[in-house]
Amino acid sequence: MDFFIEQNWGVFLVLTVLLGGGAAFMAGRNLARGWKSPWTLFLFMLVFTAGVRFLHFALFQAQLTSVEYYISTGLVVMAFAFAGYRMTLAKQMTEKYPWLYERTSPLSWRQKA
Numbered sequence: 001m002d003f004f005i006e007q008n009w010g011v012f013l014v015l016t017v018l019l020g021g022g023a024a025f026m027a028g029r030n031l032a033r034g035w036k037s038p039w040t041l042f043l044f045m046l047v048f049t050a051g052v053r054f055l056h057f058a059l060f061q062a063q064l065t066s067v068e069y070y071i072s073t074g075l076v077v078m079a080f081a082f083a084g085y086r087m088t089l090a091k092q093m094t095e096k097y098p099w100l101y102e103r104t105s106p107l108s109w110r111q112k113a
Contacts, residue, residue, distance in 0.1 A: 020052040021080035028084030046082050049074040
């Protein structure tokens with residue numbers, strides 16, 4: 001597991017999970033509010049992951065061109081982004097079309113019987 005999470009767990013948790021994940025969550029919410037495609041969110045998060053990796057490099061002298069670290073950062077960022085996207089989409093579907101859909105969980109909805 002240390003192979004994918006740089007030398008310092010604290011830096012990874014604060015910069016990638018808290019700051020990067022929080023910003024990715026908000027970006028996912030924003031794209032869902034505009035009814036954008038999940039593919040658009042995926043492409044945005046690829047670029048956003050590069051930005052988070054650059055912050056690791058610029059602030060903490062981490063490796064910039066490490067594929068393993070880019071993948072691990074990208075997985076965390078995309079998980080938060082798609083969670084925000086799906087939560088907002090589920091809320092929108094059930095609030096805008098209450099006669100058609102009901103919420104089944106924070107991330108899903110179904111057609112009313």
